[in-house]
Amino acid sequence: xxGAPTTGSPAGDAETALPAPADRVLLVYPPVYDTRLNWxxxxxxxxxxxxxxxxxxxxxxVRLIDAVAHRPRERLRRSRVEILDADGQRVHxxxxxxxxxxxxxxxxxxxxxxxxxxxxxxxxxxxPWWEGVAEVVRLVRQRFPAARVVAVGAYARLAPAHAxxxxxxxDLLPGLPARIARLAADLTVYPHVPTHALVSLGADREPEDxxxxxxxxxxxxxxxxxxxxxxxxxxxxxxxxxxxAALRDARLGLNFYALGNxxxxxxxxxxxxxxxMRAAGYVQICFADxxxxxxxxxxxxxxxxxxxxxxxxxxxAGFVPRTDALVGGICVGxxxxxxxxxxxLMTRITGAVGSVIVWPYQxxxxxxxxxxxxxxxxxxxxxxxAENGLTYGDYMGLVGLSAILNAKHRDVTFDFLGDGLIPxxxxxxxxxxxxxxxxxxxxxxxxxxxxxx
Amino acid sequence: xxxxxxxxxxxATLDVPSVPAGSRRALLLNPPVYDAQxxxxxxxxxxxxxxxxxxxxxxxxxxxxxxxxxxxxxxxPKSRRKVGGVPQVVRRDxxxxxxxHFGLGWDAxxxxxxxxxxxxxxxxWITSVxxxxxxxxxxxxxxxxELFPHATVLVxxxxxxxxxxxxxxxxxxxxxxxxxxxxxxxxxxxFSLYERAPSYAIVTTSRGCPWDCHYCxxxxxxxxxxxxxxxxxxxxxxxxREKYDKYGVRRFGFYEDNALVSRGHLQEVLxxxxxxxxxxxxxxxxxxxxxxxxxxxxxxxxxxGFDRIxxxxxxxxxxxxxxxxxxxxxxxxxxxxxxxxxxxxxxPRSEDINAFVLFGLPDDSLxxxxxxxxxVHHKVGSIVPMLFTPVPGxxxxxxxxxxxxxxxxxxxxxxxxxxxxxDLNGKFLPFLEYNRRRYPELRASDYLQLEALMSVLxxxxxxxxxxDLCDDALxxxxxxxxxxxxxxxxxxRTVA
Numbered sequence: 001x002x003g004a005p006t007t008g009s010p011a012g013d014a015e016t017a018l019p020a021p022a023d024r025v026l027l028v029y030p031p032v033y034d035t036r037l038n039w040x041x042x043x044x045x046x047x048x049x050x051x052x053x054x055x056x057x058x059x060x061x062v063r064l065i066d067a068v069a070h071r072p073r074e075r076l077r078r079s080r081v082e083i084l085d086a087d088g089q090r091v092h093x094x095x096x097x098x099x100x101x102x103x104x105x106x107x108x109x110x111x112x113x114x115x116x117x118x119x120x121x122x123x124x125x126x127x128p129w130w131e132g133v134a135e136v137v138r139l140v141r142q143r144f145p146a147a148r149v150v151a152v153g154a155y156a157r158l159a160p161a162h163a164x165x166x167x168x169x170x171d172l173l174p175g176l177p178a179r180i181a182r183l184a185a186d187l188t189v190y191p192h193v194p195t196h197a198l199v200s201l202g203a204d205r206e207p208e209d210x211x212x213x214x215x216x217x218x219x220x221x222x223x224x225x226x227x228x229x230x231x232x233x234x235x236x237x238x239x240x241x242x243x244x245a246a247l248r249d250a251r252l253g254l255n256f257y258a259l260g261n262x263x264x265x266x267x268x269x270x271x272x273x274x275x276x277m278r279a280a281g282y283v284q285i286c287f288a289d290x291x292x293x294x295x296x297x298x299x300x301x302x303x304x305x306x307x308x309x310x311x312x313x314x315x316x317a318g319f320v321p322r323t324d325a326l327v328g329g330i331c332v333g334x335x336x337x338x339x340x341x342x343x344x345l346m347t348r349i350t351g352a353v354g355s356v357i358v359w360p361y362q363x364x365x366x367x368x369x370x371x372x373x374x375x376x377x378x379x380x381x382x383x384x385x386a387e388n389g390l391t392y393g394d395y396m397g398l399v400g401l402s403a404i405l406n407a408k409h410r411d412v413t414f415d416f417l418g419d420g421l422i423p424x425x426x427x428x429x430x431x432x433x434x435x436x437x438x439x440x441x442x443x444x445x446x447x448x449x450x451x452x453x
Numbered sequence: 454x455x456x457x458x459x460x461x462x463x464x465a466t467l468d469v470p471s472v473p474a475g476s477r478r479a480l481l482l483n484p485p486v487y488d489a490q491x492x493x494x495x496x497x498x499x500x501x502x503x504x505x506x507x508x509x510x511x512x513x514x515x516x517x518x519x520x521x522x523x524x525x526x527x528x529x530p531k532s533r534r535k536v537g538g539v540p541q542v543v544r545r546d547x548x549x550x551x552x553x554h555f556g557l558g559w560d561a562x563x564x565x566x567x568x569x570x571x572x573x574x575x576x577x578w579i580t581s582v583x584x585x586x587x588x589x590x591x592x593x594x595x596x597x598x599e600l601f602p603h604a605t606v607l608v609x610x611x612x613x614x615x616x617x618x619x620x621x622x623x624x625x626x627x628x629x630x631x632x633x634x635x636x637x638x639x640x641x642x643x644f645s646l647y648e649r650a651p652s653y654a655i656v657t658t659s660r661g662c663p664w665d666c667h668y669c670x671x672x673x674x675x676x677x678x679x680x681x682x683x684x685x686x687x688x689x690x691x692x693x694r695e696k697y698d699k700y701g702v703r704r705f706g707f708y709e710d711n712a713l714v715s716r717g718h719l720q721e722v723l724x725x726x727x728x729x730x731x732x733x734x735x736x737x738x739x740x741x742x743x744x745x746x747x748x749x750x751x752x753x754x755x756x757x758g759f760d761r762i763x764x765x766x767x768x769x770x771x772x773x774x775x776x777x778x779x780x781x782x783x784x785x786x787x788x789x790x791x792x793x794x795x796x797x798x799x800x801p802r803s804e805d806i807n808a809f810v811l812f813g814l815p816d817d818s819l820x821x822x823x824x825x826x827x828x829v830h831h832k833v834g835s836i837v838p839m840l841f842t843p844v845p846g847x848x849x850x851x852x853x854x855x856x857x858x859x860x861x862x863x864x865x866x867x868x869x870x871x872x873x874x875x876d877l878n879g880k881f882l883p884f885l886e887y888n889r890r891r892y893p894e895l896r897a898s899d900y901l902q903l904e905a906l907m908s909v910l911x912x913x914x915x916x917x918x919x920x921d922l923c924d925d926a927l928x929x930x931x932x933x934x935x936x937x938x939x940x941x942x943x944x945x946r947t948v949a
Contacts, residue, residue, distance in 0.1 A: 343931025351935070390927075397928035400920025404913025409905035416932075417939050421894060422902035425823045427936045434824030435831040435923045443771030443783025445744065 018180075019150055019171060022118035024061045026110070026147070027052060027189065028140065029123055030132030031067040031097025033081060035380045040076050040096070041196045042226060042259060043068045045123040047152050047176055049185035056186065063115065064189040065106050067097035067132070072195050086381060086392035093375075100135060107143040117147045122169065124155035127365055128378035133167040141168065152176075159365045162374055178203055184213035193220045198228040207242040211250050218254055225281075226257045231288065233266035233273060241273075247280035258285040260329055260359065264303070267310035274310070274317040285314065289329035289359040290345075295337055300345045307352035322354035322412040332398060333361035333382040339394055343401055351417030355406040358399055459608075459621040459629045463676075467630055472512040478574040480566070480604070481505050481646065483519040484593035485556030486586050489543065489880050493529045493555075495706045495738050496521060499655040500610060501580040502642030504634065509643065516569050517646035520556040520593075527652075529556050543881050544865045548897035550880065554589075559596060566600055573601040579626070581612040584845055585878035587623065594625045609634070615670050615846035619874060632676050633660070639684060641692040644700050653704035654696045658722055659683040662711040665848075667777045668814070671710045673846030683715040690725045697731050705758075707737040713745035720750050723757035733758035740765040740809060743790035744781060751797035762799060763837065764790055766808035769825040773818070778848070784828075791833060802834030802919045812903060813841040815853055815884045819892065822903070827923055830910045834919035838907045840900070842879035856887055 029045035037043070045066060052062050070076045076096050084091040097103075110117075120140050124133045137149050150171040151163050157174035164172070175181070182202035187193050197217050199210060214225055232240040247256070258277070264287050267273050277285065287310070293299050307328060311321060319325040328349035332342055350356050360379035367384075377383045382395045406413060415423055429435075483498040498519060505515045521529050534541045534554040541552035557565070577597045581590040594606055609630035613620040620629045638660065644650045661681040662671045672679065696702040712719045726733060735758040743764055754762065766787050768774050774782045791806065799805040808829045812822050829836045843850045843857060850857070857877060861869040863886075877883045882900050889895050913920045922929050 339927040340931040340934070343928040344935040345931075347932045347935035394927050396915055397920070397924075397926035400913065400915045400918070400926075401922070401928040401932055403915055404909060404920050404922060407909035407912035409908035409912075412905075414902070414905050414909045416936055420902055421819070421892070421896070421899045422823075422906060425819050426827075426906060427939060428820065429823040429827050430922075430933055430936055432824075433923075434820075435827035437769055437784065437824065437828065439785075441770045441772070442785045442788070443774070445783070445786050445789060447780055 018173070018177060019119060019148065021055075021058055022060060024115060024117045024119075025051075025055050025063075026117035026120045026140070026144075027062060027064045027123075028120060028136045029064075029066040029068055030129075030136040031095055031103075032126075032129050033093065033095050033131040033375060034126075034129065034378065035084075035091055035093055037068075037076065037078075037094075037096045039259070040068060040070065041072070041194070041224075042198065044185070044194065044196070044198055046185055046198050046200070046228065047125075048121055048123045049187065049189065050176060050180055050183045051121060051152070052189045053183045053186035054180045061115075062189060063110065063117070065103065065136075066190065067103060067136070069190060069192075069194065071192060084376075084381070087385075089392050089396065091381070091392070095132075097132070100139060103136065104139050104143070107139060111143055117144055120144070120147045120149045121152050121173070122149060122167075123152045125153045126362070127155050127159050127162075128362075128375045130155055130159070130162065130167055130374055133163070133169070137168045159374060162365070166374075184209075184216075187217060187220065187222065193217075193222060195222060196224040196226075197222045198226050201227060201229045201232055201236055201239055201243060205239075207239065207246040210243050211246045211252075214247070214254065215250065215252060218252055224255050224257065226259045227261070228259065229261065231261055231263065231266075233262055233270065237270070241270075241276065244276045244280040248276065252281065254281050255284075256280060256282040258282060258287070260286050260288050260357070263288040264306040264310035264328070264353075267313050268306050271313065274313040274319070278314075278317040278319065282319075284325055284327070285319065286327040286357055287329045287353070289331035289357075291331035291334065291359070291361060295334065295341070297341075300341065300348075303345065304348045304352060307349050311353045322415065323408075324355075324411075326353045326355070328353040328356040329359055330356055331359050331361050332395065333363075333379055333384060335363075335367075335384045335387055337388055339388075339390055339398060343398055346398070346402060347405065347416065350405040350413065351415065354413050354415075356402055358402045456625050459624065459626045461617045461621050461629045461631060463630070463632045464635050467628070467634070469508060469511060469634070469636065474512045475514045476512065477576065478514045478516070478570065478572065479508055479576045479578060480570065480574040480597070480601075481515060481517045482577060482579045482593055482597065483517075483521050484579060484581070484589045485520040485554055485558075485562070486583075487534050487541075487552055487554060487589045487875075488586065488878065489550035489552055491529065491531075491553070491555040493521070493523050493527055495653070495655065495708075495736070497642070497651060497653070497655050498580050498582075499642045499657070499708070500637070501578065502644070502646060503637045503640040504578060504609075505646050506640040506643035507634075507637040510640075515643075515646065516574075518562065518565055518569060519647070520562055522557075522647070523651075530558065531555050532558060543876075543878075545881055545885060546865060546897035548882070548901060549865075559592070562593075563596060563600065566597075570601070574604050577601060577604045577606045579606065579608045580610040581608055581620070581624075582610055583842075583878075584612045584616055584619075584874045585842065585876070587612055587616075587620065587874050590620075591624050598625065611670070611674065615673050615844055616874065619845070632674070639688070641695060644696065644702075650700040650702070652702065653706060654693075654700075654702045655706050655708050656689065656693060657684075657708050658686075658689050658719060659709055659712060659715055663714060664711070664779065664781055666779050667848035667852075668811075668841065668844070670844045670846045675710065681711065681715055683718045686718070686722045686725055689722050690729060693726065693731070693733070694729065697733070703732065704734045704736070707735070708739060709737070711742055712737065713742050713750075716745070720753050723753045726757045727753070735759045736761070738763060741790075742781060743786040746790035746793055748793040748796045751794050751799065755798050761805050761807060762794060764794075764806065764808045764833075766825065766829050766833075767811045767839075768821065769828055770821055773821060788832070800917075801832075802921070803917050804835050806833050807835040807837050808833045809837045809839045810907065811839045811841055813879055813882060813884060813900060815849065815856075815887050816891065817884070817888055819895075819899075819903075826903075826907055826910070830919075831921055831923035834911075834921070836907045836911055838904050840879035840882075840904070841884070843877050843883060845874070853884075853887070857883060862886065 027048040055062050078094045078096045081093045081095050148170045151169040152173045156172040315321050330346050362379035481501050508515050532554050534552045543550045606626045607628040608626045613629045614631045617631045661675050663679045665672045740763040771783050
């Protein structure tokens, strides 16, 4: 998912070899180049944070520069990079994060303090964000020319040739070895510990171990958590349930969020899952989108049916419907899609669950047209739109529709498909094209002469 | 002891004499408000401030207590209103609205008045605006009586003008003043009465309206006259210049009965503003008569400082507006004004152009209102929901006075009671029961849903642009397909 938080490859890769240990290791999460950056508080370099724990345990002196980190009430700085022309629509592309000068100053401060890294890891989980990697690599090279620079994450995994050619890295680390992937993220490398944290079930972590990680982070005033593994309720069902039960029993009073990795069908398959999640501390479920499912009428019906059941079970578990507590998900931008059908499905999902997130489909570099620069293969620009015979404006229409479906009045969304008097009258008005009245009802510009009044 | 009813005086019978400088003390009081909601913008007691200027000119020692004065962020204090220690709630059908005390609390007002007047004032002038706020005016009168038992207490403003008998009987004042005090009308509101000058000012360039719309009290407020009086543009400009130079005010709101009916007058004022070089933010939150909004005028408005305009759409069908005696208002003239505004550079689907949609009237056709909502959503993009309040002195009020005030109403707890003016607040849906004659299933929450619908249609924006459910985009078509597929469930309630 474009820009969605991720722990990378949660299971890790047993074959991946780390560079040789070093005395001083600098971890860098670069600024983000994108048209928008949602959920900025959840953007954490989860691979780097696990590496930090590993490296510190091995005796390395580790420092972190996170260009996306910001304090809870602080707005992440952004500056415009360029204005794109997307089929005639102006689209701003931004750089999110402190200025290059500010990052250079941080590097200079390290050097001034006599701290020279031997090894620098730069994490990038979204391939179109590669410019941030290139930028920080350039800055690191200027200040620490002797350091080896390693790119970590999806960019290194999916676009290795590009990373070597354009980002100027020395080495690539596509994923973490399994023994490191299962480690808890080390938030103490931050000067100010974030309020949000991503945690992972890993390949074989004990539930108690994860609960201990959460407890330890909560002690450092982290109050918002997301289990970031892909599809935990289906891929590692039993362990996920054990973790939920352990969190429930631990009574930690923390807030948990499902950020697009729980499917509505999970709650259909496991009738007590909503209740278990609620008891564990979940305050929001942003459901997974449908990118793994075919775009057929039959499948749409199944999705809507699953949402109806899931919403009902969540409601019974105490999630308040039509609020931020429950949010559907729909994937948009896949090859071969029919946008009108997507809009219809999106409307029906919100009818069931209250609101919906449009998740732009992020094609891999291999899927995209080869002549499109990597940064423009960004899912938020819907790079497959021309293949679908659609324009960027068409997709913005869908985003606009989602804005209305998600708009809240006194904290709740409007139920366009509801059974109340006003929704029914609204639908009647839509059915008769009430917004296009015949000219005779509109009156005239002239003052009518009224007789007998 | 029961106090006799107040004397009801008007311009011809009330004398505000010139006195030796400082020989008479007057308190001007803008009382707090009891309501479920309060919109603190553009709520300045401009009439009281004009009166203050006039009285100062006549030698009075005038001091102001504006209990509704906003803080630097534009907010007024707010606390739950309690009677006998019980928090007040208005319940209508399936809706319950907590009632708040907006503005300074009574203890703070008491302390401020005591500090303001070591020696009691000779006269207390209290302004009272909305008829459904009369109870806080009554309480303000009582407090002033307690603190200054020898002062003459006078109440003026919209409420006493449209409901003089009610005010005379219920407020406990000495004098209820109705209508316009002509000697004060053209005075400039006196900002020197404030310790911290307001950040905005209200300007009135003309008074009167030739029309007599059935829901509007302007005719009553203007003494039954349909004459329009426009101020000298030079005087208006000088007033604006005073606020601009002396108090640093940049935001001005035009409050008029009908700003455009004196052809060319407002345009002349605006052209003078442009010539003056003052950079102003101008607003007319009450809207304009759409027939007179030409592209030329709108261009001048934009250059003078109007970034956004409000258009009275009100109802889609001409037969509806005719029923309100608004033959000068039609969707056709609204469309022409909208197109002129776009041509003049106001951006559609942003908050540059906003349109009022009126609802909550007796005999509302909900289907027509929904059509109107969709029309404005599609055409303009920004809807201003206007819940109707019946105002004494209007045709609609007179026509429905029997239903409103003389028929007992059922409370949600099963009891019955007669309503008073505080119950006629539009937010409390005074015509809910009446409109059940047409829609037996109508609930209070349906009106809240209608308001919610308008709100979400406004809030559905991508960047600055409001999305449109009614356009020909693929997404909109998909939405309409989805809503068109909803079938009535069994045992559906019928819609009239």
